[in-house]
Amino acid sequence: MTTDRPAWTVRTGKHGERDDWALSGGCVGGGWNEVPDLSRISSKQEMEALVSEVYGTDKPGQVSTNTSQLWSLRGRIEVGDLMVLPLKTKKSQIAFGVVTRPYEYFANEPDPSRKHVIGVEWRRVDVPRTAVKQDLLNTLGSALTIFQSRRNDAQWRLLQIMENGTDPGARAENLILPNDGEDDASSDLATPDLEEYGLNRIQTLIQENFANHDLARLVEALLNCEGFVCERKPPGPDGGVDILAGQGPLGLSSTRLVVQVKSEAGPVGDPVVQALQGALNRFSAEEALLVAWGGVSKPAEKYLETTKFSIRVWDSGDLIRSVLKNYSKLPEDIRSELPLKQIWVPVELGTN
Numbered sequence: 140m141t142t143d144r145p146a147w148t149v150r151t152g153k154h155g156e157r158d159d160w161a162l163s164g165g166c167v168g169g170g171w172n173e174v175p176d177l178s179r180i181s182s183k184q185e186m187e188a189l190v191s192e193v194y195g196t197d198k199p200g201q202v203s204t205n206t207s208q209l210w211s212l213r214g215r216i217e218v219g220d221l222m223v224l225p226l227k228t229k230k231s232q233i234a235f236g237v238v239t240r241p242y243e244y245f246a247n248e249p250d251p252s253r254k255h256v257i258g259v260e261w262r263r264v265d266v267p268r269t270a271v272k273q274d275l276l277n278t279l280g281s282a283l284t285i286f287q288s289r290r291n292d293a294q295w296r297l298l299q300i301m302e303n304g305t306d307p308g309a310r311a312e313n314l315i316l317p318n319d320g321e322d323d324a325s326s327d328l329a330t331p332d333l334e335e336y337g338l339n340r341i342q343t344l345i346q347e348n349f350a351n352h353d354l355a356r357l358v359e360a361l362l363n364c365e366g367f368v369c370e371r372k373p374p375g376p377d378g379g380v381d382i383l384a385g386q387g388p389l390g391l392s393s394t395r396l397v398v399q400v401k402s403e404a405g406p407v408g409d410p411v412v413q414a415l416q417g418a419l420n421r422f423s424a425e426e427a428l429l430v431a432w433g434g435v436s437k438p439a440e441k442y443l444e445t446t447k448f449s450i451r452v453w454d455s456g457d458l459i460r461s462v463l464k465n466y467s468k469l470p471e472d473i474r475s476e477l478p479l480k481q482i483w484v485p486v487e488l489g490t491n
Contacts, residue, residue: 146221146288146297147238148279149212149257155227160253162234162264167222168212168256170284176244177213177255186210208285212255213242215287222259223288223297225279225335231268231434231454233279235301236261262301267433269404269455272306273343280335304405333484341459341479346404346432348476354402355381358430358458360473364465367396379414383422397422400430407431409439412450419449426451430458 149167151157157169173193180186187206196202218241224234240258248254268276278293288297292309299307349357352374359369359382368390370383382398385391397418401407412429419427427450429435434454435443443450453461462469466479 144220144294144298145216146223146294147211147216148223148225148281148286148288149216150227150284151224152227152252157252158224158226158228161224161259162261165239165260166256166258167224169253171209171255172251174209174255176246177209177242178244180210180213183207183210183214186213204283208283211285211287212257216257217241221294221297221301222257223279225268229265229434229456231456232264233266233268233271233300234261234264235266235297236263263304265406265434265437266300266304267404267406267455268339268342269346269433270300270305272308273339274309275306276339276342277336280332280339282332338456338459341462341477342455344477345455345459345462349402351402352381352400354430354432355398355400357462357473357477358382358398358400359384360469361458361461361465362396362398364468378421379411379418380422383424394426395422395424396426396428397424398428398430402432404433406434406436407439408436409442411435412439412442412446415450416446425449428453432458 151161151167151169160169161167174189175193177186177189180189183206186209187202190202190206190209194201194205216238218238220238222236222238224236226232226234236259238257239260243256243258245254245256271279274291275293275296278288278290288294292313295313296306296309299305345354345357355371359371362369362382362384366386367384368386368388370390372381372383379399380397381400382396383390384396384398386394397415399411399415399418401411407429411431412435415427415429418424429450430453432455435452443452462477462479466474469477
């Protein structure tokens, strides 16, 4: 694939309700339930007329935004373009693929949320968000359903991630957005998704301030908040265990946990899971927790299917959710290294 192809995101539902459909069906899209077949639309002006007819003209800003997004879906996304899908159902992962079929309308599809479709060959479906640098995560954090990633050399970098699994960062000569005259209403210059932006920034703070074995210190504090008494092992060979945790005044009561913490950005393999299974038996624990910041590999996922009642996995998304849940109960030293403040913002309704 050449480096001059545009990079697009077409989200699959506000909460990722069509993520599995997209990955298993080799496609993206759906939503826009009220909008009829777009195949007959041949210009952006025609698209604006259709959007005005469907949604009304009382909110010109929404007409403009919806027009730009739907015209991108119908008239700008082409075979060979790069498709990037930040997964909502697997919050720590991003899928990468290449467009194989332009816009189609599935008139006979019984589910109205699966009619507007772009065909995609998914090349990577489990790239951890931790492999993507903060500025590029922000680029992928648009509040739009359909947008093109362009700033900070995003197009080239996303291709490198799909092909190599890592973000090389922006090339100095391409930090400035090209003045190509394209409409920015459907690009990453549009309004950001503030919730996603905030979660990305929290992820970066944890990566910076709780690197390597320090991540076990944060996990220990979170388990303390949940009522566990913990013994954290010092850095070094750990035999598959970073933390021993139990309940009760002395930490001797059920539930008893063995915890392994892996802070690397990439997914960990099944040998790590197997070692944790061995530690579970060795310490006579009842349950095990694997904290894998970069998630787990496909072989590890397969192995975990056999351990559903003994081992649980936290990826970066799960860990961040635990931080948000327990933040007010965390010790002051942890909160000083991870300074957060809750804010309230309006929610845009009707995201497809």
